[in-house]
Amino acid sequence: MKIDRIHHVAYRCRDAKETVLWYQKMLKMDFVLAIAEDRVPSTKEPDPYMHIFLDAGNGNVLAFFELPTRPEMGRDANTPAWVQHIAFKVKDRDELMAFKAHLEANGVDVLGPTDHGAFHSIYFFDPNGHRLELACPDPDEAAILQKLDAVKWDMLEEWSQTRRAPKHADFLHKREFEQ
Incomplete structure (x- = not known):
């Protein structure tokens, strides 16, 4: 048995229409479909919702739930905003x-680009407070990924024993932290 791919990833949103329009305008995603029910199909509990689906490219689907009868959405106060994205x-x-440039021209605060070695990223938030990242490959991506692949198990083992950052991949961000 093996997983084929992610079918969709679902998050909560404050306003389904606002979310669809924002992702269409800012990230050029197509609105694929919407499902609305008064009951949750899996649990059968009464809980009206709007479930929207967006095309994130290459068969990847990003979905959101608007839950009007639930308390206002929040985030885990113990997890920094940069972690979940x-x-x-x-x-x-x-x-x-x-x-x-497109995001900033439309009033979105953008952080970056950040050089992660194998790829480069920018970061920003959607209107629901979800952190988003756009990443592009570095021209040396294959060589860098090969170096990272060679040390991944050693890094994981060292981390699991010490809970301190192993230095096997320091080369990725060394320049940024030395400036």
Whole structure:
């Protein structure tokens, strides 16, 4: 047995229509479908919802639930805002920078680009407070990923024993932290 791929990833939103329109305008995603029910099919509990689906490219689907009868959505106060995020791949650095300009021209605060070695990223928030990342491959992506692949198990083992950051992949961000 093996997983084929992610069918969809679902998050909560404050306003389904606002979310669809924002993702269409800011990230050029197509609105695929909507499902609305008064009961949750899996649990049968009464809980009206709107479930929207967006095309995130290459068969990837991003979905949201609007839950009007539930308390206002929040986030885990013990988890920093930079941890939980959705990352989308874009073709190259030119496209990454075009998205950055497009987002900023539409009033979105954008952080980056950040050089992660194998890829480069920008970060921003959607209107629901979800952190998003757009990432493009580095020209040396294959070589860098090969180096990372060679040390992944050693890094994981060292981390599991010490809970301190292993230094096997320091080369990724060394330049940024030395500036």
